[in-house]
Amino acid sequence: MSTSPKNKQPKKILLDNGLTIVAEEIPTALSCTLSIWVNAGSIDEDVSNNGISHFIEHILFKGTKTRSALDIAEQSENVGANLNAFTDREHTCYHTRILSEHVSVALELFLDMLLNPKLNENDFELERQVILEEVKMYEDTPEDLAQDFLYEIIWKDHPLGKPITGTIKSIASLKKELVMKYLNSLYTPDNIVISVAGKFNLDEIIKQTEKFTSHVKRQKKKDEPPPLIITPDIFIKAKEIEQSHLCFATKGVSVFEEDRYVLAVIDIAVGGGMSSRLFQEIREKRGLAYSVSSNYQTNRLGGLFSVYAATTNKDSSLVTDLILKELKAIKKNGLKPDELERSKMQLKTSLFLELESTQIRAFRNALYLLYYNKFFTIDEINDSVQSITNERVIKLANELFDSQYFALTLLAPKSGLPNRQQLEDVIKKY
Numbered sequence: 001m002s003t004s005p006k007n008k009q010p011k012k013i014l015l016d017n018g019l020t021i022v023a024e025e026i027p028t029a030l031s032c033t034l035s036i037w038v039n040a041g042s043i044d045e046d047v048s049n050n051g052i053s054h055f056i057e058h059i060l061f062k063g064t065k066t067r068s069a070l071d072i073a074e075q076s077e078n079v080g081a082n083l084n085a086f087t088d089r090e091h092t093c094y095h096t097r098i099l100s101e102h103v104s105v106a107l108e109l110f111l112d113m114l115l116n117p118k119l120n121e122n123d124f125e126l127e128r129q130v131i132l133e134e135v136k137m138y139e140d141t142p143e144d145l146a147q148d149f150l151y152e153i154i155w156k157d158h159p160l161g162k163p164i165t166g167t168i169k170s171i172a173s174l175k176k177e178l179v180m181k182y183l184n185s186l187y188t189p190d191n192i193v194i195s196v197a198g199k200f201n202l203d204e205i206i207k208q209t210e211k212f213t214s215h216v217k218r219q220k221k222k223d224e225p226p227p228l229i230i231t232p233d234i235f236i237k238a239k240e241i242e243q244s245h246l247c248f249a250t251k252g253v254s255v256f257e258e259d260r261y262v263l264a265v266i267d268i269a270v271g272g273g274m275s276s277r278l279f280q281e282i283r284e285k286r287g288l289a290y291s292v293s294s295n296y297q298t299n300r301l302g303g304l305f306s307v308y309a310a311t312t313n314k315d316s317s318l319v320t321d322l323i324l325k326e327l328k329a330i331k332k333n334g335l336k337p338d339e340l341e342r343s344k345m346q347l348k349t350s351l352f353l354e355l356e357s358t359q360i361r362a363f364r365n366a367l368y369l370l371y372y373n374k375f376f377t378i379d380e381i382n383d384s385v386q387s388i389t390n391e392r393v394i395k396l397a398n399e400l401f402d403s404q405y406f407a408l409t410l411l412a413p414k415s416g417l418p419n420r421q422q423l424e425d426v427i428k429k430y
Contacts, residue, residue: 010197010365010375013206018190019213021206022365024197026358032103032198033358035095036110037366039193040186042089042164043225043299048173050159051166052182054087055131055174057094060113061085062123069123072109081106089160090299091370097359100199104208107194111212114187124176132172135165143291143308146245146411149235150306154249154407156231160299189213191220195366198358228301234423235409243310244412248323251405252296252303253396255371261347261384262396263296263305268343269335270294270326271307275342277326278307288315288322300371305400313416317426320408324430327401334390334397348385352378403430 010024041053061083063069076083079102085094094114096106138144148163155161166174194209196202230251253259271278271294282292292309311319335343354360355378368375406427410418 009377011202012369013202015189015206015210015213017213017216018188018219019209020193020369021209022193022195022362022369023200023202023205024361024365025200025202026198026361029198029358030100031097031358032100032196032200033095033097033362034103034106034110035093035195035359035362035366036114037193037195037370038092038094038114038187039090039191039220039370040182040222041087041091042162043159043301044186044222045159045162047162047170049178049182050162050170051131051135051164052174052179053092054165055127055171056179056183056187057085057087057092058127058131059119059124059179060094060117062127063118063120064112064116065118066116067109067112072113076106076109079105083109087164089164091367093363093366095359095362097198100201103196103200104204107205107208108212111209114192115213115216117183119176119180121176124179128171128174131165132168135163135168135171138163138165142239142241142243142245142411143310145239146247146409147306147308149237149409149411150247150249150407153233153235153409154231154304154405155228156233158228159225160228160301184218185221188218188220189216191222193366193369195362195369197361197365225301230302230405230407232404232406234407234420234427236417236420236423237409237411238414238417239411241411241413244313244316244410246309246311246316246319247306247409248308248320249304249306249407250327250402251400252305253298253400254302255298255300257298258384259392259396260298260303262388262392263298263303263400264347265340265343265385265388266330266335266393266397267294267296267305268346269339270330272343273346278309278323281326282309282311282319282322286322288312288319292319313412313418316410316412316418317422320423320426321429324427327397328430331394331397331401334394337390340388340390340393344385344388348382351381351385403427406430 013021081096081098289309289311294307296305
């Protein structure tokens, strides 16, 4: 498999003030995805300011020193752009997809928002209320809430274990002065990557970026996060819901480890599709759950491998047992030859088909730069996936699927709720 000759490799341009532009030209595209990545997320927070990264993502849309929130909305929609953003545990991203001739409009709006925010007191309080409602919305979503509980217990007392949106307490007590300090410390040119993919005029993007950022000289003041330690635990909470929402997790791998592709293959085989082991065993053969899936995530410090299932209280112990049974089987025997090849094919297909999207290209290039300071070609990715053997699967499974890392959360109806000892007994068998 070879990289298409029509698509050139991304270019990296480092400006004098430290801001980096990553540009991948796709001549056949009619549009461009513009994304601006700030190397700041919930990993940079503590208990006192938990949720501040996400709060800033919201508040920057409320206006700048020269534009109101309505101005931003109208000027972007005048050229057909929908400005959007998201916050994760390590980054905050502002992005849009736009027709090529209007990229400069979106770029100016984003840079004005990021570097010249107004932070009006009234807007600050209004957005606080919006985010408090968002936090409550997640609390009313059992799957999300069970997942948040899982992060909190397995990454206990670490910033990565805190909810990205913050808590009602942390958001309610957030001060404008603290937000300004965070902005000045981390929303700095040397902590920002602009990534574009599609059809655009690179010279114009460079000139425009220099014009709107050359006056910003501040540099990031970022503390290193503490080491990530896995804490095995079981957490059970009763809630007025109809199903039991079970989340199980164990240790994963960091974004820097080559074994991230091995874990991705294991994830697909365990719970990544209709042919996966857990889907077949728990849903198809036994009818114990409608929704069952596995997931893995990586970050700079480490990662997790997790399984989610929605079942009944009386079946939660059995579902946990079946999950652990499959992980134990992989530790012993790995994957069957056809299962391994099918999972590798699924992984390659998902990775390569995504590249037809300018958004995925822009996002992926930014993350390659932020994590590795290099870009991976299709051939390199293909070789990494193809090199996965069953011996590597077994080796990694034995490293990760160990009871010293096991954590489980159960959010469930009060009636018939299993106790901690029942779940501990299941886990002890493995």
